[in-house]
Amino acid sequence: MGGAKHHPIFAILTDFGTRDHYAAAVKGVLLSACPNAQIVDISHDVSPQNIIGGAYILGSAYAYMPEGTVHIAVVDPGVGSSRRPLAACAGKWLFVAPDNGILGYVLSKERNWRAYAIEPESVAAGQISRTFHGRDLFAPAAAKLALGAEPSDLGPQVEDPVFPENLFARVREGGISGEVIHTDRFGNLITNITESAFESWRGAKPLQDIVVSIGGVLLRGISGYYAEVPRGKPLVLFGSSGHLEVAVNQGSAADFFGVREGTPVLVEFAG
Template sequence: MPIITLTTDFGEKDHFAGAVKGAIYNELDEIRIVDISHSVSPFHSTEAAYIIQNAYKSFPKGTIHIIGIDSELNPENKHIAVLLDGHYFVCANNGIISMLTNEINPEKIVEINIHDRVETNFPTLDVFVKVACHIARGGTLEVIGKVITEVKELTGLNPVVNQQQNQIIGNVIYIDNYGNVVSNITKSIFETIGKGRTFKIMARTASFTKVHTHYSDAINFEIPKGKREEDGKKLALWNASNYLELAIYKSNPTTVGSAASLFGLEYRDTISVNFES
């Protein structure tokens, strides 16, 4: 029996996440359910896309991922099921899945059409659970939807490169629990445009001329602990997903502050990289 994962903006206070799990167990009592996150910011499709992109590969092929973000059905927000990279994704066609399809071509996409058989005002509970359980039993996508070839694209996922090829203009796409700021600038595009040139990263008043691989790379451990700059040190690094991240070493948003608070950065704010001409 495959795993079903849940990624939602339901939070922990309300009954929604528990009700979805109960509905799944009611259909498949031996299924395994894994919570990826229920703390996505409300209706924040880009945040959800970043989380699912970086979580799904840790699961075995055949896992079914329910994404309960902005899932109310309307003429501009249809429901889809996608087979991509050996995994199934059940969600609204609101752009969430486009962060994955930017990198990997989907094997199959269907627009779910079982709504006339399911009465609901809670699609994640009723529609997405039905679809996920159908797939878990070995059912095909064509039974629950009509094949389509494209998904809606999220805007602002990809950075812009200027005509002179000496500047990348990116944006903040995610702020993690530590207040670290993740941009949409990948290591791949950075190296392709940079070609080994010196550079300066700018984000409001903060600037960086070096990108680290690990957080602790920013610390000079040859200097005695009492004398070196450590807590509160700013740094840029390639995070585990190879996105450019701005961080504060051992940050704590409630005490020393975080990259987001200290640099004054929020979702969609600009982060640019200027290369030496």
Template structure:
């Protein structure tokens, strides 16, 4: 059994280590791995995109514990979701939307049963006091139905912009990686011939690789996630364009 942790806690403090300690104290036989702890603080969409990129590559039965929780301690709900392949535990704040837009949900519950929490629950560290022990108990065989009442579920829509025919599409930047590449929610369904515009910058064609353009030149390509990405060969597209999360991106598909 595998538990994968995704948080915005960073690695400087004790938060991640303590979560692992809680898990292993309850189930010493489970394996715990780090998906990422460098999500920008409180950036729920960034965390959701990282999870979407990663989950399908993990073994069947993996439990994903997602703690990017700006309203921790409030009356927000915590949900546990079971799909055909995996289990996800997260605040009910949209962090799972990317994943849930494309998987079949078998069961979804609110995490409410304090029998599976630590005894003393802080208002600021539910990762330690709720998420970690709940994940550990699930890894020991506790059924999601024991955690709480069934959660209402509606499949998220409009997460990606499917560019499947010639025409004009409008998307936005949903992720910026450490290289400054601008990843959009535009999802071409095949090789395309098109033009991309972001702010005042126009990219006249879709490249196959970064090597298709000169060093320092802006380009657009379809990345390893199947999404339209804007980058700079040997440079930083975020710095060049001054674009940020939510920046509109325009794609004109000429032919497919």
């Protein structure tokens, strides 16, 4: 996948928000190195330090980017610590990110991946801030990849990238134990329960025999779309990214249930 790209594409995911200078500084480094680049903002509104939520958004967006896109994913509560910075090739795309699980869904979907620990001296010419690796380490690394470097040029291979325990729900015979990992702009509560895991567990049982528990409330049945229930009523469905979500038709499930990321979600058969 190496070779300099005349018009490289960078896709950026962070928890920086847009009120401060952080996202702009990262883009400035990229454009200084690659003036003809296109930059796609996947999101800068990941909940602060929500690694799993960031992993979900990245895992839902990356495959729609053109081949060779360099992704920069920075949700990095361990910045400045001993956690490894990674450069990875997965499928048709390139990634730079902290080794904290934010690449978890990508690497789970793309079986053909290789990851390398970025050695700072291979990408950064100046001082690296201990608190802003997005600007001083990951952006220069991404630019190197766009200019033709291979991930293997940036450091030694990594065989054991971090996969957080709560990346996927726990499936057992009696039910599936998951949690809310992301709240989207509409207030939908996205969980780490995937449709593939659910279908393997459900077998031939009818969808209406499924009970979902969240925030002390029991919801029966799996819907196909939001308007399947009256306006203002809650429902459970699988969203477009293949994750189970709890929603309110034309409303906010986050407000309705008063819950947030980390809230347990239990899926069982009705008794």
